[in-house]
Amino acid sequence: MRRLVIVLAATALSLPGGLAMAKPSAAGEGEAQLQEMIAGRVAGEPTHCLTVTGKDNLKVIDRTAVVFEVGDTxxxxxxxxxxxxxxxxxxxxxxxxxxxxxxTDTIVAVNLDSRARTQVLLREFVPYTKAQS
Incomplete structure (x- = not known):
C-alpha cells in the first residue's frame, strides 16, 4: 500500500505542473460559487423574460452565470x-x-482593459426561492 502511494505521488509530481493540476478551473470555481448562492433554495419553472430594475442586484459569476436577486428570489x-x-x-x-x-436579447461583454467585445447569449432564467420549512 505504501509503495502505491509513493508511486502515485511521484507520478503526480512528474506531470507538467505537478500537483498544481488539481487546482479547480475558473468555471469550476464559478459553479461552486453559484451552488453556494442557491443552497437551500428550490428551482422553479424557467422564465423567458425577467423584469429588471435599477435596484435589482446583478452579479456576474465568472464563466458560469448572470445572477439577479429580485426580492427573495x-x-x-x-x-x-x-x-x-x-x-x-x-x-x-x-x-x-x-x-x-x-x-433572446444579446448582451455584450466589454473588457475594460483591452476594450475587447464579445457576445453573451443567455438561456432562460431559472428562479430559485427559499425552500418552505
Whole structure:
C-alpha cells in the first residue's frame, strides 16, 4: 500500500505542473460559487423574460452565470457560451425587450482593459426561492 502511494505521488509530481493540476478551473470555481448562492433554495419553472430594475442586484459569476436577486428570489441566467462571461467585464444590452431582459436579447461583454467585445447569449432564467420549512 505504501509503495502505491509513493508511486502515485511521484507520478503526480512528474506531470507538467505537478500537483498544481488539481487546482479547480475558473468555471469550476464559478459553479461552486453559484451552488453556494442557491443552497437551500428550490428551482422553479424557467422564465423567458425577467423584469429588471435599477435596484435589482446583478452579479456576474465568472464563466458560469448572470445572477439577479429580485426580492427573495434569485434568478440564474446561464450563457450558451460561458467562456465569454467574465466577472471583470462590463455588460451592456445591445437589444432590450422593453423593460424586460429576455433570453433572446444579446448582451455584450466589454473588457475594460483591452476594450475587447464579445457576445453573451443567455438561456432562460431559472428562479430559485427559499425552500418552505
Amino acid at each position: 434569485i434568478y440564474v441566467g446561464r450563457p450558451l457560451n460561458p467562456d465569454h462571461l467574465r466577472r471583470d467585464n462590463t455588460l451592456t444590452l445591445s437589444r432590450q425587450s422593453g423593460a424586460s431582459l429576455c433570453a
